[in-house]
Amino acid sequence: MATYREQGIVLRSYKLGETDRIVHLHTQGRGKVRAVAKGVRRPGSRFGGRLEAYSHVDLQLYEGRNLDVINQAELLASHAAVRADFATSAGASVMVELVDLVAQEGERDNALFLLLRAGLQALDAGPADPAVFVDAFLLRAASIVGFHADTAACAVCRRPGPHAFLSVKAGGTLCSDCAPPGTRAVDPAVIAGVGLLATPGEWASLPAFARDDALAHRTAASYARAFVEHHLDRRLRGYPAVPRG
Numbered sequence: 658m659a660t661y662r663e664q665g666i667v668l669r670s671y672k673l674g675e676t677d678r679i680v681h682l683h684t685q686g687r688g689k690v691r692a693v694a695k696g697v698r699r700p701g702s703r704f705g706g707r708l709e710a711y712s713h714v715d716l717q718l719y720e721g722r723n724l725d726v727i728n729q730a731e732l733l734a735s736h737a738a739v740r741a742d743f744a745t746s747a748g749a750s751v752m753v754e755l756v757d758l759v760a761q762e763g764e765r766d767n768a769l770f771l772l773l774r775a776g777l778q779a780l781d782a783g784p785a786d787p788a789v790f791v792d793a794f795l796l797r798a799a800s801i802v803g804f805h806a807d808t809a810a811c812a813v814c815r816r817p818g819p820h821a822f823l824s825v826k827a828g829g830t831l832c833s834d835c836a837p838p839g840t841r842a843v844d845p846a847v848i849a850g851v852g853l854l855a856t857p858g859e860w861a862s863l864p865a866f867a868r869d870d871a872l873a874h875r876t877a878a879s880y881a882r883a884f885v886e887h888h889l890d891r892r893l894r895g896y897p898a899v900p901r902g
């Protein structure tokens with residue numbers, strides 16, 4: 658049987674039979690993998706504790722007919738602090754829910770892998786306000802899978818911004834010519850906030866944005882959720898559980 662090695666992050670798992678689990682992972686090289694972990698629910702299982710949700714693991718698997726089978730698992734980062742706290746755990750569950758929705762099996766998506774790893778690392782550090790990291794994660798993940806919230810130009814005519822109107826459906830800001838009549842202008846701080854949330858790699862300035870401009874953050878966060886749910890045509894079930902100040 659063909660074996661392979663992969664790094665992956667555990668998205669979720671569920672029980673199979675008496676002692677096994679089916680584990681969904683987003684891997685670095687093969688996109689989403691659904692695999693069986695045999696015997697992990699037996700007491701004293703060698704690697705059951707290494708396959709908890711949000712764990713970053715190095716795996717050896719062999720290819721099965723339907724599902725691959727996990728042969729070995731080594732922890733690279735357990736992200737135990739994420740699971741230990743209600744707010745960070747609620748935030749992480751939205752991140753993995755979204756990845757589980759958009760990741761394709763057998764299709765390499767390293768950008769999504771790196772985003773998930775960065776998002777979990779940010780939550781693992783125990784931020785005072787985890788929600789802003791979730792908001793950023795939503796827009797960045799959507800961008801990776803082809804739906805970028807554009808605040809640099811008008812989403813319709815491409816005229817360079819900043820512009821004062823914001824549209825979920827159009828995919829970003831709109832200029833005054835393209836905005837439908839009667840559309841209300843948005844506070845520039847909200848537009849800047851959406852831009853910040855959508856900027857890849859920009860994590861360090863998120864807490865200050867959420868703290869110093871709570872109103873703009875709240876509106877930008879609502880936009881991020883609506884944007885993702887509209888363009889992916891799915892509800893984020895875990896979203897309402899994320900505590901917001």
Ligand SMILES: [Zn+2]
Binds near residue numbers: 816836
């Ligand atoms: Zn325009």
